[in-house]
Amino acid sequence: MYRDSRTGKGLGSRVVGGGLVVYNETVKKRDGVPAHLAPPSSVPPPLVILQQVSRVYHLGPVRVSALDSVDLELQPGEFVVVLGPSGSGKTTLLNVIGGLDSPTAGRVVVDGMDITRSNEARLTQFRRRKIGFVFQFFNLLPNLTARENVELAAALAGTQRLIDRVMDDVGLTRQSRQFPGQLSGGEQQRVAVARALVTDAPLVLCDEPTGNLDFATGRRILKLMTDISRQTGKTFVVVTHNAAIGRVAHRVLHLRDGRIVQEKDNFEPIDPERLEW
Numbered sequence: 001m002y003r004d005s006r007t008g009k010g011l012g013s014r015v016v017g018g019g020l021v022v023y024n025e026t027v028k029k030r031d032g033v034p035a036h037l038a039p040p041s042s043v044p045p046p047l048v049i050l051q052q053v054s055r056v057y058h059l060g061p062v063r064v065s066a067l068d069s070v071d072l073e074l075q076p077g078e079f080v081v082v083l084g085p086s087g088s089g090k091t092t093l094l095n096v097i098g099g100l101d102s103p104t105a106g107r108v109v110v111d112g113m114d115i116t117r118s119n120e121a122r123l124t125q126f127r128r129r130k131i132g133f134v135f136q137f138f139n140l141l142p143n144l145t146a147r148e149n150v151e152l153a154a155a156l157a158g159t160q161r162l163i164d165r166v167m168d169d170v171g172l173t174r175q176s177r178q179f180p181g182q183l184s185g186g187e188q189q190r191v192a193v194a195r196a197l198v199t200d201a202p203l204v205l206c207d208e209p210t211g212n213l214d215f216a217t218g219r220r221i222l223k224l225m226t227d228i229s230r231q232t233g234k235t236f237v238v239v240t241h242n243a244a245i246g247r248v249a250h251r252v253l254h255l256r257d258g259r260i261v262q263e264k265d266n267f268e269p270i271d272p273e274r275l276e277w
């Protein structure tokens, strides 16, 4: 079942001529032509496809299965929350999607590119242009100002035009010239969000982005993310062990022992401002 990411309405799908086409069940007629005779509009393919992805670590004689035969598809514009206890494979899943780690088995396709068959040089370009990362401990460069941290990501991706707008979107124009050490935790995370958004990357991967923030600040960061996801159509994957955060997502995945053990569509995501935890 595919969902229109904006209206949340269900979309029927069927396969025609080998390609997947999707049409909106609620549209009965197009231009006066009965729906079954009108050419169906095609939708973009999933932004992310994981097929039977496993990641095994060997610690001496011990074999740790951080991801175990995971199948997953993420649609453009989706806001997905991944929940699971510590050690369940959440970070490994993000790293494998973002090309920071390679699976030991399976296939990962992002925006049409099979990253499991790419060499390092292509993977570097892939990470710069296709992925925005947001981490729990911000990972900013301490000797660059807030704005310079954002400018560097833009320069690496070759997309300078969004810098001013993104600094404004995250509310940091005034703090542009401050160094990370001169910013609060929430402000540092806003720099990290700006850095992830300053490119044309269609996918933003966030690993415990509110894990190091107080409740009110964490909620503001989430609000920023859901607003931007809606405005830009970027796909967000937010990893957290905080189940309350699932309520803002279109879809919630539960990981345990490297497997997706539960998957829930959320047809009425709430505004992060209404979150309590």
Ligand SMILES: Nc1ncnc2c1ncn2[C@@H]1O[C@H](COP(=O)(O)OP(=O)(O)O)[C@@H](O)[C@H]1O
Pocket: 057, 058, 059, 064, 065, 066, 084, 085, 086, 087, 088, 089, 090, 091, 092, 093
């Ligand atoms: N580099 C590594 N070397 C060995 N084991 C690892 C490594 N990274 C993760 N693991 C193991 O893989 C499992 C999943 O880890 P991780 O993805 O970090 O979980 P989570 O983010 O949900 O806490 C854990 O058992 C962890 O110890």
Ligand SMILES: [Mg+2]
Pocket: 090, 091, 092, 207
């Ligand atoms: Mg983790």
